[in-house]
Amino acid sequence: MPRTSSTRTPGSAVTLQQVATAAGVSLATASRVLHGSGGRRVAEALAERVTAAAAELRYVAHAPAQSLARSRSTVVGVLVHDIADPYFAAIAAGAMGVAREHDLMVLVANTFRDPALERDYLARLRAQRARAVLLAGSAFVGEPFAEEVAAFADSGGRVAAIGGHGTGIDTVEPDHHGGGRLIAEHLVALGHREIGVITGPAGLATVAQRLAGFTSVVARPYVAAADFTREGGRAAALELLRAHPRLTAIFALNDLMAAGALAALRELGRPVPEQVSVAGFDDLPVATDLTPGLTTVRLALSDIGAQAMRLLLDDEPGGRTVPAAAQLVVRESTARAAGVH
Amino acid sequence: MPRTSSTRTPGSAVTLQQVATAAGVSLATASRVLHGSGGRRVAEALAERVTAAAAELRYVAHAPAQSLARSRSTVVGVLVHDIADPYFAAIAAGAMGVAREHDLMVLVANTFRDPALERDYLARLRAQRARAVLLAGSAFVGEPFAEEVAAFADSGGRVAAIGGHGTGIDTVEPDHHGGGRLIAEHLVALGHREIGVITGPAGLATVAQRLAGFTSVVARPYVAAADFTREGGRAAALELLRAHPRLTAIFALNDLMAAGALAALRELGRPVPEQVSVAGFDDLPVATDLTPGLTTVRLALSDIGAQAMRLLLDDEPGGRTVPAAAQLVVRESTARAAGVH
Numbered sequence: 001m002p003r004t005s006s007t008r009t010p011g012s013a014v015t016l017q018q019v020a021t022a023a024g025v026s027l028a029t030a031s032r033v034l035h036g037s038g039g040r041r042v043a044e045a046l047a048e049r050v051t052a053a054a055a056e057l058r059y060v061a062h063a064p065a066q067s068l069a070r071s072r073s074t075v076v077g078v079l080v081h082d083i084a085d086p087y088f089a090a091i092a093a094g095a096m097g098v099a100r101e102h103d104l105m106v107l108v109a110n111t112f113r114d115p116a117l118e119r120d121y122l123a124r125l126r127a128q129r130a131r132a133v134l135l136a137g138s139a140f141v142g143e144p145f146a147e148e149v150a151a152f153a154d155s156g157g158r159v160a161a162i163g164g165h166g167t168g169i170d171t172v173e174p175d176h177h178g179g180g181r182l183i184a185e186h187l188v189a190l191g192h193r194e195i196g197v198i199t200g201p202a203g204l205a206t207v208a209q210r211l212a213g214f215t216s217v218v219a220r221p222y223v224a225a226a227d228f229t230r231e232g233g234r235a236a237a238l239e240l241l242r243a244h245p246r247l248t249a250i251f252a253l254n255d256l257m258a259a260g261a262l263a264a265l266r267e268l269g270r271p272v273p274e275q276v277s278v279a280g281f282d283d284l285p286v287a288t289d290l291t292p293g294l295t296t297v298r299l300a301l302s303d304i305g306a307q308a309m310r311l312l313l314d315d316e317p318g319g320r321t322v323p324a325a326a327q328l329v330v331r332e333s334t335a336r337a338a339g340v341h
Numbered sequence: 342m343p344r345t346s347s348t349r350t351p352g353s354a355v356t357l358q359q360v361a362t363a364a365g366v367s368l369a370t371a372s373r374v375l376h377g378s379g380g381r382r383v384a385e386a387l388a389e390r391v392t393a394a395a396a397e398l399r400y401v402a403h404a405p406a407q408s409l410a411r412s413r414s415t416v417v418g419v420l421v422h423d424i425a426d427p428y429f430a431a432i433a434a435g436a437m438g439v440a441r442e443h444d445l446m447v448l449v450a451n452t453f454r455d456p457a458l459e460r461d462y463l464a465r466l467r468a469q470r471a472r473a474v475l476l477a478g479s480a481f482v483g484e485p486f487a488e489e490v491a492a493f494a495d496s497g498g499r500v501a502a503i504g505g506h507g508t509g510i511d512t513v514e515p516d517h518h519g520g521g522r523l524i525a526e527h528l529v530a531l532g533h534r535e536i537g538v539i540t541g542p543a544g545l546a547t548v549a550q551r552l553a554g555f556t557s558v559v560a561r562p563y564v565a566a567a568d569f570t571r572e573g574g575r576a577a578a579l580e581l582l583r584a585h586p587r588l589t590a591i592f593a594l595n596d597l598m599a600a601g602a603l604a605a606l607r608e609l610g611r612p613v614p615e616q617v618s619v620a621g622f623d624d625l626p627v628a629t630d631l632t633p634g635l636t637t638v639r640l641a642l643s644d645i646g647a648q649a650m651r652l653l654l655d656d657e658p659g660g661r662t663v664p665a666a667a668q669l670v671v672r673e674s675t676a677r678a679a680g681v682h
Contacts, residue, residue, distance in 0.1 A: 075465065077448075083430055083434060084427075084434035089427070089430050093451075096424070100453065100458075105465060106450065107450055108424065108449040109447065110437050112437075112441065117441075117446075121446060259627075259630050262630070263629075286600075286630065288604075289604065289627065289630070289631055289632075290632075291631075291632035
């Protein structure tokens with residue numbers, strides 16, 4: 001027999017407010033504990049009181065979360081660093097497809113990798129009572145973002161992220177580290193020892209993770225910084241090849257920069273992969289159309305976007321992490337290092 | 342000496358309402374005449390009364406338009422058909438760069454080429470008092486859209502478009518027709534007579550214009566329909582080559598589909614351009630990285646987006662049309678037709 005509580009209205013669902021009242025905490029705190037909304041920590045003793053009250057009242061997270069959602073707009077915000085980067089375009093497209101199935105409208109905001117602008121957009125989406133927001137861009141290393149996220153969640157909105165953005169947020173976590181490691185292992189197995197790496201914008205967690213995965217195998221690559229664009233990759237490749245003429249391989253931290261590296265090697269008349277191997281990251285559609293076809297790491301970007309949107313919309317308690325595997329895709333742009341047989 | 346009018350408060354700017362009152366018209370009508378806002382026609386006699394009143398009162402369009410703008414949010418909406426298409430990503434990026442210089446926030450909505458969804462987004466942006474909206478996607482042939490645009494403009498928002506979307510709207514007009522003609526002239530000069538065309542989504546003005554430009558030179562190409570994606574282009578090219586094995590050239594109405602056509606020809610072992618020439622449209626960055634390099638039509642997409650955003654923000658009267666030239670870019674994918682010397 002189900003137990004009933006004096007605070008429960010017979011025949012109606014228990015509300016989150018009733019749980020909060022029973023636990024003697026604020027609605028926001030109850031929401032953080034039971035829906036995982038918001039980035040702030042809840043003290044363990046408080047959290048236990050909330051979960052005990054929820055159990056006592058037979059609180060079902062689903063119904064009130066839905067009713068909360070119904071009171072909001074049908075807009076979901078998606079924050080990206082650079083919509084002109086096909087990486088984000090593919091993620092956004094995957095998220096939009098799922099949103100459309102749910103008759104939700106998606107508004108995409110471009111943050112230009114500016115944390116201040118990212119906070120502004122989040123505040124604006126909160127003011128417009130957006131139902132949910134997807135943080136699609138990589139977090140900034142050491143950049144505190146939790147307060148704005150908590151404010152959004154406290155107002156009743158859902159938050160999900162691609163890549164870690166703090167505790168309590170539903171997250172799809174692409175294996176950037178594992179992908180970097182896969183490329184390093186592949187190049188080392190081919191006999192490469194003198195390897196250049198073209199990195200991405202400083203301070204992005206994605207960049208740090210891909211590089212850390214690589215250097216977990218190849219401790220000391222030559223490094224040139226670029227900006228995730230084709231032109232940046234071309235310039236960085238020229239710089240690397242000038243400074244370190246004995247390089248036998250270049251790993252660019254995304255495919256666009258790898259396309260630029262291939263262009264640089266064409267200009268220099270250095271055949272790929274006979275003299276220099278090139279690898280990228282992301283497996284954008286263009287990777288297969290490059291000459292030679294690009295060895296890279298596949299992230300299922302559209303699926304990642306779709307999965308993140310599903311996490312936003314399923315009204316389950318938040319704070320979940322869904323891993324997204326990285327897969328090595330070997331094409332023609334990598335081969336045995338020159339002189340290695 | 343400046344004339345003053347009895348309806349003018351000394352020392353303060355003349356308002357649009359004062360002009361409307363003096364002319365005996367509604368504020369919306371005065372706005373349509375003086376700011377070019379909205380898609381509805383204003384009868385000539387009414388328009389003359391408004392311009393006469395504005396002259397009499399020494400009305401300066403700039404100040405009140407600005408004050409109107411100040412009462413609105415700092416959000417500008419950009420409606421695109423498919424953000425995963427680099428064509429739109431490049432336009433959006435150009436528009437966003439200008440918006441950022443003006444401290445405006447851009448929200449991009451993806452309409453999936455669905456006119457109903459496009460109207461929904463426009464209504465939502467109006468409800469949120471977005472300052473302006475850029476219709477970046479091609480209009481649908483014969484699809485009436487003017488009412489929603491007028492409603493947005495009547496509420497005080499600015500509207501601009503890329504490609505014709507109706508009278509009274511500031512427009513950047515890429516020369517799709519001229520670009521289609523340039524490719525046709527180029528292929529005919531190379532001796533091609535049996536030419537296949539891969540078209541894009543039915544009903545889009547852009548598709549109709551590019552095709553009309555081409556058929557103004559080559560009256561009867563073989564035609565296969567596709568959807569502006571690489572995969573669609575690949576399938577359509579296979580279909581064309583199976584049905585018409587004597588084709589010596591394929592013109593795809595965008596570069597993504599041309600990349601798919603190149604992939605199809607690689608699969609079939611038919612060398613490009615020795616057996617079949619291929620041309621695209623847009624000159625996306627990828628065009629130069631394809632093998633062989635793609636002959637195409639350059640539209641300065643980022644500039645087009647930037648220019649459209651400037652039209653939205655300059656508070657000048659609307660209804661302007663700024664042409665954007667199409668330029669033939671000849672690379673290695675086109676050559677003399679086989680058998681022609």
